[in-house]
Amino acid sequence: MFPYKTIFQLNRKSKQALYLQLSNQFIALIKERKLMPETKLPGSRTLSELLSVHRKTVVACYEELLLQGWVESIPKKGTFINANLPELHQQGFLPKTEISPINNIGFQFYKDKSLERKPIKKEIGFMSLNDGVSDARLTPTEDLARTYRRICSKKEIYKEMSYGSLFGNEKLRITLADYLNKTRGLNINKNNILITRGSQMGIYLSSKLLLNEGDIIVVGQTNYGSADTNFLQRTTNLVRVSVDENGLFTDEIEQICKKKPIKAVYVTSHHHHPTTVTLSAERRIHLLNLSKKYNFAIIEDDYDYDFNYNHSPILPLASHDTNGNVIYIGSVCKTVAPVFRVGYVVAPKEFVNEAANQRRFIDRQGDALLELTFEDFIKSGDLDRHIKKVMKVYKARRDLFCQLLKEHFRTFFSFETPKGGMAVWITLDKKYSWKTVAEVAQKHKLEIGEWQRYDLAKLGHNSIRMGFATYNEEEMYELINRLSKTMNEVIQI
CATH class of the missing domain: 3.40.640.10 (Type I PLP-dependent aspartate aminotransferase-like (Major domain))
Structure with a gap:
């Protein structure tokens, strides 16, 4: 007899109902061909005693399997695994865990390389030079x-x-x-x-x-x-x-x-x-x-x-x-x-x-x-009040950011203080490249981002946007400190 008592594992603390746990495990056994088509399942009373569950749980499980088409009920004979189920051809190397993420793909589809974007690094301790994004804390x-x-x-x-x-x-x-x-x-x-x-x-x-x-x-x-x-x-x-x-x-x-x-x-x-x-x-x-x-x-x-x-x-x-x-x-x-x-x-x-x-x-x-x-x-009028509030904050941050850039990076960067917006357009001296800066910045837990996308026309202008609105005063000083360490290392290369 099939070892129902040892093969089924029911967790009474789970949020999933017992009859669903039982039916899902039955389905897994059928798909794996451990329970073959036309196999007769034990009666509801017998299985309930084997698994120490209420008979209604087994009845509900069999009803669920019947509704999904995995089993068929023959009057006066019992419940049987559906005789017409085709064999499921699965890749043998898929991990047989309770939750198996599918990393392989069994069909073809169209991909567009132009849509790929480098994900923003959100590791603990990293700071990012963004494109000009509002500070969500002010929402x-x-x-x-x-x-x-x-x-x-x-x-x-x-x-x-x-x-x-x-x-x-x-x-x-x-x-x-x-x-x-x-x-x-x-x-x-x-x-x-x-x-x-x-x-x-x-x-x-x-x-x-x-x-x-x-x-x-x-x-x-x-x-x-x-x-x-x-x-x-x-x-x-x-x-x-x-x-x-x-x-x-x-x-x-x-x-x-x-x-x-x-x-x-x-x-x-x-x-x-x-x-x-x-x-x-x-x-x-x-x-x-x-x-x-x-x-x-x-x-x-x-x-x-x-x-x-x-x-x-x-x-x-x-x-x-x-x-x-x-x-x-x-x-x-x-x-x-x-x-x-x-x-x-x-x-x-x-x-x-x-x-x-x-x-x-x-x-x-x-x-x-x-x-x-x-x-x-x-x-x-709440939107207008919000705009007036954050305008003062962002103006102060723009002024501080531009001041710090002038104090620390005169020999590296050239820029004009923007009249508005949330970012500064910064040109790097042609002696250096943003590729090198981005690589070195990683050592100092600073993410430069996709600097290449600012020059899709291949002009070689060597400029990127640096957002200032996201950072409060303390964070801005830390950002400038990391950028300063980065640039001091870049000139040694």
């Missing part, structure tokens, strides 16, 4: 949690918990339209807004609607790497133009337009990514005029509009667009915290409608409860 979590709980406790909230609009929560779209009209000088209503899961989704949807194989999109010679990747995924022709202290060189864009049709220009007008420079008023007007004359779209990624330290924020291109050429993309992710994936695309109604149709197939709809929370957060 008003208690205020947001209180609002979220209040919204969830409303009697009618169940109406928001089923399938909703592809465009995002209507209340948020109405409130956001009013907010953007007041703060960005736009002239829109809810029909011009699609709520997204951050600006990345907005860039993805815009490129999908605008670009086909062979189409031309113009970007800066230095540009936001993730945007470049999005556009290249559409197998487009990426045409790069110069970037100087006044932003994208629009005269070059005009020369391109005279020779061949372009579909779009991508621009981070407020603080160019990665260099942080602002697109001048003259070039803003020139670019808008070109878009009207040559009928191309302007994808305006306004990723950090709220963070400007020397003067009031400059109104976006979208605020001056009277011809419907600008697709305006933004988010509250950087303003509050990256974890809150609430962004938006602002564009003519027809474009927004099609973007919503496309969005259906990658993300049926957003998080209505989170969107309602941010609707309240904006409408109550």
Whole structure:
């Protein structure tokens, strides 16, 4: 007789019901061919006595096996292993543990090397030079949690918990339209807004609607790497133009337009990514005029509009667009915290409608409860109060960071103090390479990150972004100390 008593191991302290433990072990034995097809199983009373469990446990186990098709019940004869089960051909080298992670793959799929990114090192004791990220510790979590709980406790909230609009929560779209009209000088209503899961989704949807194989999109010679990747995924022709202290060189864009049709220009007008420079008023007007004359779209990624330290924020291109050429993309992710994936695309109604149709197939709809929370957060004035609070903190951190860079790295780095944003664009003396710096920095528990992605055009500018917003004063001194040790070692190589 099969050794049921010794082979089954039941854990009465487990959260999993005994009958499920028993049925799962039966299934494992059947798959391993230790219990062969047509094998008769012991009666429920017999097995319950062998395993010292209640008979109902065995009955429930057999019912579960029957429902899943592993066994068949023949009246007046008993319960038998299904006679028609095919043999399962498993790799012999897979570990036979209770939980066996599958590290091998039995099928082919397409991989895209261009999408691979080096993971951020989060080992204990390591510090990272990031791209310019907000300090999550400043997030008003208690205020947001209180609002979220209040919204969830409303009697009618169940109406928001089923399938909703592809465009995002209507209340948020109405409130956001009013907010953007007041703060960005736009002239829109809810029909011009699609709520997204951050600006990345907005860039993805815009490129999908605008670009086909062979189409031309113009970007800066230095540009936001993730945007470049999005556009290249559409197998487009990426045409790069110069970037100087006044932003994208629009005269070059005009020369391109005279020779061949372009579909779009991508621009981070407020603080160019990665260099942080602002697109001048003259070039803003020139670019808008070109878009009207040559009928191309302007994808305006306004990723950090709220963070400007020397003067009031400059109104976006979208605020001056009277011809419907600008697709305006933004988010509250950087303003509050990256974890809150609430962004938006602002564009003519027809474009927004099609973007919503496309969005259906990658993300049926957003998080209505989170969107309602941010609707309240904006409408109550809490967002503006939060921005004013963190602006003071980030300005102080920018000033300290730039001061320390000047004091300790004059012979290594050159940079301009940024007018806004959360990062400094730093150029390393050509005598040194970021590759060497990154390697040496590891010894001092400092992660430089993917320095290569700042020069996708292979210009050899030897520059990267260094974020300052994440670190408080104590952490910043430690960061500078590690960077100083790194550079002092680099000059010895």
